[in-house]
Amino acid sequence: MTRPRILVIDDDEAVGETLQMTLVLRGYPAVWRPSLAEAERRDDQAEVIVLDLNMPGHDGFTTIDDIARSRRHAQLIIASGQSEKIIAAAVACAKAAGIAVLGALEKPYTGRELVDVLDRFVPGGPDPNADDAGLIQAAIADGTLVERLHVVFQSKRDLKRGTITGYEALARLTGERFVSPELMFGPAVPLDLQLQMTRKVFLESIAAWQRLNDAGAPVPISVNCNPQTLCHPAFLDMVEALVRDAGLPPSMLLVELTEHASLEQAHQLARAASRLAMLGFRMALDDFGRGTTSYERLTRLPLAEIKIDKDIFWSACAGEISMSMLREVVTFCHANGMAATIEGIECELHRREALALGADFGQGFLWDKPGELLAQPEPAVRQAVGR
Structure with missing residues (x-):
């Protein structure tokens, strides 16, 4: 239709x-x-x-x-x-x-x-998320949602050299099919349960960083967090304790704020983000372009990086939207002391287009798919990060 x-x-x-x-x-x-x-x-x-x-x-x-x-x-x-x-x-x-x-x-x-x-007013086919939503509700009912969560990692690369500059931790549910994290951390899941899952992602990310550090390749690891979880009263103390107990420099964890799950009160988000930054954590805005975050609102947050949504980038590559719009975003980032990362780099053409935009980093299947962090031998890891 x-x-x-x-x-x-x-x-x-x-x-x-x-x-x-x-x-x-x-x-x-x-x-x-x-x-x-x-x-x-x-x-x-x-x-x-x-x-x-x-x-x-x-x-x-x-x-x-x-x-x-x-x-x-x-x-x-x-x-x-x-x-x-x-x-x-x-x-x-x-x-x-x-x-x-x-x-x-x-x-x-x-x-x-x-x-x-x-x-609601345009007839369509069946909801593709219906089965996954049912799976999540069943896991909540039997108390296994946190237990079934596991973490995979995908590298972030320097667009010019291809060297690894960090990793992103991605939450997954154990099972045969992919379940969207937007459902796992969506409004149907109680906030306290989301906090428990976020804690598990932080724990596995800290353990992964320690393995990287032991291998001589200590690059930052990013952890996704929606605004509701970031503003949870227990979040800040939880993260501070995890990092302190592990002896991990806070700057080695980059908290990626998911843009598409916004709060009604922007000042609450700015307050929580600022307190996190004061402890030494770095912050990024994930999936920029999916919501309605304006440039003016970006300046209210202590952000170190903006990650441009892959679908927006792909649309620009396909000529569906103007590439100049993304170039303006990159220019804004650099003018305000932020790095610009392009998500969804799946081929050499994508890498060249992202580089032409002036972006700093890229992430995507051109280099690797999400998986175990240290699946490759230690020497290869060191070489990948330019050591």
Whole structure:
């Protein structure tokens, strides 16, 4: 079935372009414009309009009237940081003008939340995650979820030399098939249980680093952590104790914050991240491009690195989105003292494209797939890290 074309109207360029990329990656033809007037000027056609209700110089209610006059066939999704009463009034106004309203989103919201609204109105096939979600719920019920979790590692490489500059720890469930970590650490899993699983990932990562150190190749190891876990009251003390007991320099652990699971209160995240940084831990933002994190919001976090999502990079390589957008991200990183890593490097062409963007590091199947950290002989490990 052909999916409807989406027009995103938002005055924030970073948010608008990110939403456009997310929609395209999820199979929705989409375009972002800073105003309805600009969309009219470019003669953009759309079946669904995502409208930011409150933009400087634009009255959202007047824009709704304009949509009703010129785009009666278009359905509407209203996005706003205004109060529920104002949003409800806008929805009522649109409906009174004959516009079908698919839903309303409170800002800030993620690209995934927008896709969820759209998916409810676009018939599709069975949910591919349904079986995995059932598997996780069964493991929660019988108390084996933490026990079944194990950790694999994938190297991060210097794009110019190909040398190993670090590893990423990736959580997996023991079994015959891959289960998405987004489900393992998703809202259906109790937060205290997520904290237990995160602790296990840290423990295995620390043990892996100690093996690397013994082999003469002590490079940092990254551990993924969603904002909810990072802000858990017990998280900071837990991580500090694990590192202290192991005698591990905190700088050898890079905490990768998963962007697509955002908190409503950004200051809570900034507080937790800053406290972690004060202890000597380094932080990165993982999967940049999947959510709606803006450049301005990035500057609030003590980040050492930004990792650009592989699907965004692949779309740029395929010409579906502008490569210049990613180049701007890399330039922003370097201007603010952050390294830029490209995920999803699966061939030499990908490596060259990432290098042309000015990125520092890459990660992907070009070099290795996730697996046991020291599966290769010790001399090969030393050679791989340039020793």
